[in-house]
Amino acid sequence: MTVLRFGAAAALLAACLWLFDGRTIVDRLLTMELGWMLAAVAALLMQTVLMALRWRLVARCLGTEMSAAWALREYGAGQFVNATLPGGVLGDATRAVRARDGRTGLRGAATAVAIERGLGQIGLAVVAGSGLAATILLPGGFTPSLVLTAAMAAVLAVIALLLIAIMQNARGARLIRKCLPSQRVARTQAVLSIAAALLNVAAFAACARATGTLLPTGAALVLIPAILTAMLIPLTIGGWGWREGAAAALFPIVGATPAAGVAAGIAFGTAILLAVLPFAALALCYRPAGRVRPIVGEVEPKGAE
Numbered sequence: 001m002t003v004l005r006f007g008a009a010a011a012l013l014a015a016c017l018w019l020f021d022g023r024t025i026v027d028r029l030l031t032m033e034l035g036w037m038l039a040a041v042a043a044l045l046m047q048t049v050l051m052a053l054r055w056r057l058v059a060r061c062l063g064t065e066m067s068a069a070w071a072l073r074e075y076g077a078g079q080f081v082n083a084t085l086p087g088g089v090l091g092d093a094t095r096a097v098r099a100r101d102g103r104t105g106l107r108g109a110a111t112a113v114a115i116e117r118g119l120g121q122i123g124l125a126v127v128a129g130s131g132l133a134a135t136i137l138l139p140g141g142f143t144p145s146l147v148l149t150a151a152m153a154a155v156l157a158v159i160a161l162l163l164i165a166i167m168q169n170a171r172g173a174r175l176i177r178k179c180l181p182s183q184r185v186a187r188t189q190a191v192l193s194i195a196a197a198l199l200n201v202a203a204f205a206a207c208a209r210a211t212g213t214l215l216p217t218g219a220a221l222v223l224i225p226a227i228l229t230a231m232l233i234p235l236t237i238g239g240w241g242w243r244e245g246a247a248a249a250l251f252p253i254v255g256a257t258p259a260a261g262v263a264a265g266i267a268f269g270t271a272i273l274l275a276v277l278p279f280a281a282l283a284l285c286y287r288p289a290g291r292v293r294p295i296v297g298e299v300e301p302k303g304a305e
Contacts, residue, residue: 005086008236012236012240016248017262020257024263029211032211033209037267037270040204040267041203044203048276050192054196055071055113057185057188058189059109061179061180061185062112062178062179064099064101074099076282079275079276079279080279088234089234092113095113120196123190123197125155127197127201127225128152128225135221201225204220204268211263212260213251213260213263215256230243248262251264
């Protein structure tokens, strides 16, 4: 299966290079602006910090305490695994196993990881939905096509229906109340999730700029979440191939070439690898004290501090 996924990623990338003027794509990559690439890496690093804090807060609501340093180390190491091994979830599984010493054991740790990932997707959906609404309601600037608008509206509607179904289920509603026990915690999670999603969008936009494409703000908020969603297809390694194909399909909407989309996608994949490498080294060399411990009794989460 691993070989097949590596092969699928290579085949998809090769197809993109063959279909969309490989020489132009290579030229864009060879002439990348270093400053914009560094900005993308910085945005991804800041995003990792926010996501680690989000995970820590969810875990605390479910009865597991962990230090911020430990959460950041484990989250970054998990991202490295997700970016370099097939499936896209092995790093998350590793996080759950290593955080199993909380009050609810491995099951609670896995639940915390799953909820944290879900909050991330909700944050990205909020950004995409807000961008789509803004482009429709505000005159001028980027105007998405009817097909794109309908497709994104359908995806957002499905997400909303899933959330409604979860909240109407007794077990799901109880879990949500545990993870969002107060308005302060809910606000903190909303800020962390939306800010992390915006940093992800900004990182891709910076990679597009580095390879010669300036995406208008409205276009970035609408198109980039769709491109990033393509990375969730678990048939390659780290979303390689799917991301570039989605970018090639969507970039012409803003007047850019498919080659520009492929180059931006490859640059973004490179930025991800550069951003997670420090955490791989950190996981090998740094052992923060404290690890995780169960919380005894009902303790209201302190937020993300």
